[in-house]
Each structure stands twice: as C-alpha cells, then as structure tokens.
Amino acid sequence: MKVVYQICCGIDVHAKSLVACLIFSDGRKEIRNFSTMTDDLLRLRDWLVAAGCTHVAIESTGVYWKPVFNILEDRLKVILVNPEHVRALRGRKTDVKDAERLADLLRHDLLQPSFIPPPEIRELRELTRFRDSLVNEQTAIANRIQKVIESGNIKLGQVASDALGASGRAMLRAMAKGETDPFKLADMARGKLKEKRSELVRALTGRLTSAQRFVLGELLTQLEQLEATQERVNKEIDQHIASPDHPKLARSRDILDSIPGIGPRVAEIVIAEIGIEMSEVFPTDAHLASWAGLCPGNKASGGKRLSGKTRKGNTYLRSALTQAAWAAARKKDCYLSAQYYRLAGRLGRKKALVAVAHSLLIIIYHVLDSGRSYTELGGDYFDRRHTERERAYFIRRLQMLGLKVNVEELSEEAVEEGIPKAA
Numbered sequence: 001m002k003v004v005y006q007i008c009c010g011i012d013v014h015a016k017s018l019v020a021c022l023i024f025s026d027g028r029k030e031i032r033n034f035s036t037m038t039d040d041l042l043r044l045r046d047w048l049v050a051a052g053c054t055h056v057a058i059e060s061t062g063v064y065w066k067p068v069f070n071i072l073e074d075r076l077k078v079i080l081v082n083p084e085h086v087r088a089l090r091g092r093k094t095d096v097k098d099a100e101r102l103a104d105l106l107r108h109d110l111l112q113p114s115f116i117p118p119p120e121i122r123e124l125r126e127l128t129r130f131r132d133s134l135v136n137e138q139t140a141i142a143n144r145i146q147k148v149i150e151s152g153n154i155k156l157g158q159v160a161s162d163a164l165g166a167s168g169r170a171m172l173r174a175m176a177k178g179e180t181d182p183f184k185l186a187d188m189a190r191g192k193l194k195e196k197r198s199e200l201v202r203a204l205t206g207r208l209t210s211a212q213r214f215v216l217g218e219l220l221t222q223l224e225q226l227e228a229t230q231e232r233v234n235k236e237i238d239q240h241i242a243s244p245d246h247p248k249l250a251r252s253r254d255i256l257d258s259i260p261g262i263g264p265r266v267a268e269i270v271i272a273e274i275g276i277e278m279s280e281v282f283p284t285d286a287h288l289a290s291w292a293g294l295c296p297g298n299k300a301s302g303g304k305r306l307s308g309k310t311r312k313g314n315t316y317l318r319s320a321l322t323q324a325a326w327a328a329a330r331k332k333d334c335y336l337s338a339q340y341y342r343l344a345g346r347l348g349r350k351k352a353l354v355a356v357a358h359s360l361l362i363i364i365y366h367v368l369d370s371g372r373s374y375t376e377l378g379g380d381y382f383d384r385r386h387t388e389r390e391r392a393y394f395i396r397r398l399q400m401l402g403l404k405v406n407v408e409e410l411s412e413e414a415v416e417e418g419i420p421k422a423a
Contacts, residue, residue: 004109008055009048010102012095013064020044021099022051023107031096036064041071049075057106059083059098060114069116079106080114115282115291117275120246125272127240129316131233132269134226141223145172148216152208159196159203167193169220175208176217237268251371252276258373259363260336261328266320270364273317278369285365292317294358310354318357325356335377336360342382 006025011018015036022030032047034040048056055077058065065080072078086105105111117125142164146157149172156171157163164172170188179185186200193200208216241249249271256267274288275281282288289295293313312318329340329352336356343352367374378384395405 001108003107005055005107007052008057008103008106009053010057010099010104010106011059011068012098012102013058013061013068014095015062015064018044018068019095019099020048021096021103022048022053023103024051029100029103031099036067038067038071041068044068045072045075048072055079055106057081057102057111059086059102078116079111080116081111082114085112115274117272120240120249121272121275124237124240124249124268127233127237128269128272131230131237132316134230134233138223138226138230141219141226145216145219145223148212148219149175149206149208152212153206154208155203155206156200159199160193164223166190171204172216173220175204176213176220178213180208234265241268248276252368255367255371255373256364259324259328259360259367260331260334260374260376261324261326261360262364263324263327266324269316269320273314273320274364276368278365282365285362288365289358289361292321292361294318294321294354294361317361321357321360322353324360325353328360329353329356333379335379335381338379338382 003025007023009020009022011020013036018034018036020032020034022032024030030051032044034044053076056072057079058068059081060083069078069080081102086102102111116122146163149156149163154175156168160168162168167188167190170190171185174185174188182201182204185204186197189197189200240246241253243249252271253264253267256262256270257264262270274292278288282291286295291313293311293315295310297307297309297311325336325340328334328336331337336359339359340352340356343355347355363374391407395407398405
C-alpha cells in the first residue's frame with residue numbers, strides 16, 4: 001500500500017495520559033507515554049517536531065483531545081478522527097495498539113478528518129453553546145416554577161398567556177414574599193391582562209405552603225440570574241463578531257440574517273457550527289447536509305431501502321435550523337412557507353419542518369459561499385414552475401363538481417390588469 005506521509009504519529013488520548021506512536025520513513029516505530037499536563041504536551045510537541053513529523057492523528061475522546069490539538073496545531077497538521085471510523089476488533093484493543101493503528105492508517109492516508117473550525121470560530125462556538133445551555137436551564141426552571149404554583153392550585157398559567165411576563169413575575173414574587181390576597185395580586189396585572197381581573201382573582205386563589213413560597217422565591221431568583229448571564233453572553237458574542245480581527249464574521253451574520261426565519265442569534269449558532277468558508281470544508285451542499293444530519297439516511301441492503309431515518313449529526317445546528325424552519329413556515333408570501341405547506345399535507349408537519357430545515361441549510365451554504373444576500377423566490381414559486389399541472393388540477397376539480405369548463409388563454413395585458421369581475 002502506498003505510503004503518503006513518511007513520518008507521522010498516532011496519539012491515543014485519555015484524561016490523565018496519552019500514548020504516542022511515531023512511525024518513521026523506514027517503518028520503524030517509537031512509542032512514548034506522556035501525561036496530559038501542559039509541560040508534558042509541550043515536550044510531546046518538541047519531540048515530534050525534532051523527529052521531522054508532519055502529520056498527527058488523534059481519536060476524538062470527550063474533551064480530552066482539545067488541549068492536545070490546541071498545542072500541536074501551531075507546528076503540525078493535526079487530524080481529528082471519529083472513533084466510529086477506527087474502532088478496533090474486540091480482544092485487540094490496548095492503548096498502544098490504538099496509537100499504532102492510528103499511525104498506520106494515517107501513514108497511508110486512510111483516515112477521514114473531522115471538521116475543526118479555525119480558532120476564532122471555536123471561540124464563538126464556546127460562547128454560543130454556553131448560551132444554549134443557559135436557555136435550557138431557563139426552560140427547566142420555568143417548568144419547575146409552573147409545577148410549584150400548580151401544586152398550590154395557583155392557575156396563573158391558564159389565564160395569562162405568559163405566566164413569567166412582567167405581570168406574572170410581579171404576582172409570583174409577591175406570593176413568594178407571603179402575599180395571599182387574590183385581589184391585591186390581581187391588581188398587579190398590566191396591559192391587556194387587566195381585562196381579565198375577575199379570572200385572575202379565581203386563578204390566584206390557592207394555598208402555597210411556606211416551603212413552596214421559599215422554593216418559588218429561589219427559582220425566580222435563579223431565573224433572573226440566568227437571564228442576566230445570558231444578556232452578558234450576548235454582549236460578549238456581539239463584541240467577538242464585531243472585532244476588527246474578524247471582519248468576515250459580521251458580514252456573514254448580516255448575510256444569514258437576510259434569510260427568512262434566521263435572525264441574528266440563529267445566524268451566530270450557524271456560523272459557530274459550520275464556519276464561514278464553505279467550499280474549503282464541504283465540497284458541496286450535500287456534504288454539509290449529510291454532516292449536519294439534515295438529509296435522508298442511506299441504509300439499504302439487497303437492493304431494498306431499509307430506512308431513510310436521519311442521523312443525529314450536529315445537534316446544535318439541527319436544533320437551531322429546525323426552529324428557524326418553524327419561523328420561516330409562518331411567514332407570508334415566502335418560498336420556504338410555500339414549501340412547508342406543500343409537504344405538510346403529504347408527509348406531516350414534523351417531516352415537512354425537517355425538509356424546510358434542509359432547504360435552509362442549502363441556502364446557507366450558497367449565500368456564505370457566494371457572499372451575497374438571499375433572494376426571495378416568492379410564495380407562488382411552485383405555482384409558476386408547474387403552471388400546466390396547476391391548470392389541469394383546477395379544471396379537474398371543477399369537473400368533479402359537475403361543471404363544464406371551457407378554457408381560454410388571456411392576453412398578457414389582461415393578466416397584468418387582472419380578471420374583470422362578473423356582472
């Protein structure tokens with residue numbers, strides 16, 4: 001088998017230690033053990049550089065590969081490998097053998113590298129994923145608050161559309177401090193919620209124990225702290241994107257913001273997960289859709305398709321695009337909303353949403369690759385593409401209603417002016 005890299009290294013990484021196997025051009029192997037402390041990782045790098053090593057392969061193991069990658073990437077070409085692609089046979093797995101296997105496969109260029117974005121994108125990813133965890137925590141606390149007040153027979157959520165809005169929080173905070181008079185609590189309503197005062201009085205008539213009031217107060221405090229933290233994270237993300245050191249990030253966010261359903265926050269997640277250099281990382285839009293897990297699966301045997309279920313892919317990107325697809329589906333006179341309603345009747349809403357998310361990802365690929373903003377095709381795009389089919393459909397429907405149809409072509413002037421109303 002042809003040798004592609006003359007001197008290369010495979011590294012098996014663990015939490016406290018790593019095993020490195022260095023292969024030389026004559027096939028000789030040298031194996032060394034290192035700890036994962038920074039000084040030992042620097043010794044590892046110096047050893048590889050002194051030996052003339054050019055490429056290093058690391059198996060993706062939790063987060064333990066990250067410090068090794070960060071220290072080696074300045075001097076060496078580091079390839080991160082999916083463990084599923086290099087899994088050892090049962091009974092033949094040791095740390096040394098894992099490192100040797102990685103080095104052998106790398107030497108013959110038989111490893112498929114994972115996508116690792118540049119440092120500025122990795123920093124943005126750290127921030128956006130932290131923000132995502134904050135949002136999940138806020139959702140969990142909001143659900144917990146709802147359970148606590150329901151346990152005390154407080155039905156605020158059944159009257160107010162947002163139980164944790166300005167009015168709802170004022171009432172909940174008062175209840176946590178010991179207020180029990182439903183009339184005083186109902187007087188805290190603001191805006192349109194004032195019109196529901198009588199319903200509020202009934203909904204706020206309940207019995208919260210002292211323990212429930214204490215828990216409610218602590219949960220409200222936690223929720224406010226999380227919201228304040230999220231606000232600071234948003235500011236940090238804005239500063240990172242607006243930094244003069246990364247001029248392309250702000251431009252890319254503005255381009256993505258032009259796509260229906262994608263706002264600035266979703267655009268930040270997209271950039272953090274896939275970067276901004278499309279063709280350099282993903283040869284085609286189909287490669288990107290497959291990597292993200294937003295295309296039909298490919299499981300077939302014996303000439304039969306066994307399953308078309310999508311795989312997990314990038315969960316952060318998939319979640320953000322699914323939310324964006326739902327927002328795009330509710331826009332008027334929009335190509336993506338027309339696609340959603342065209343598919344929902346046949347496939348169901350969930351599958352239609354995934355299809356719209358796939359279309360969004362294809363659009364993202366091309367607008368980032370071209371550097372041009374999105375051009376709306378219009379809600380009548382499919383009708384314009386299939387004019388003859390639409391005509392035949394409506395004529396057939398009229399005939400099914402017992403009507404005789406005579407079709408006459410209108411002139412272009414008549415079409416532009418519109419069909420005159422019947423007398």
